[in-house]
Amino acid sequence: MMPFLLPRSFAIVRFCGVDQLCLGDIAVFKEKGLFICHRVIKILQRNSQVILRTKPDISFLADPLINNSLIVGKIISVQYGKVYFKIDSFPIRIFGYLLGYSIPFLARVYFKTKKILYAFNNRN
Secondary structure: OOOOOOOOOEEEEEEOOHHHOOOOOEEEEEEOOEEEEEEEEEEEEEOOEEEEEEEOOOOOOOOOOEOOOOEEEEEEEEEEOOEEEEOOOHHHHHHHHHHHHHHHHHHHHHHHHHHHHHHHHOOO
16 A cells, blocks of 8 residues: 555554445455455445445556455554554545555656656667
């Protein structure tokens, strides 16, 4: 979940079901024995069951649909060293949601520009 969650940061998780998650929340789910933290980008209703679409902030690709049986909870706060951030609020969710869509785009622009500049500087 970089750049929002950095390596060696601590996350506090509130245990909840899929019905308590909102767009922009960072959901924690268990898949193949691993805990995964990805941002909720869509909430769907299928056969009277709530299902989530999540994605990592750094990627263009979304995860497969996630049902209630995989959800562990959501991250409500993060600690970076001695600094503590509460992220379970509407403005932070919106910021994270927008960040999740803009970071992959900005990364692609950066690397394309870098490639063009490299080719331009190394021409004969």
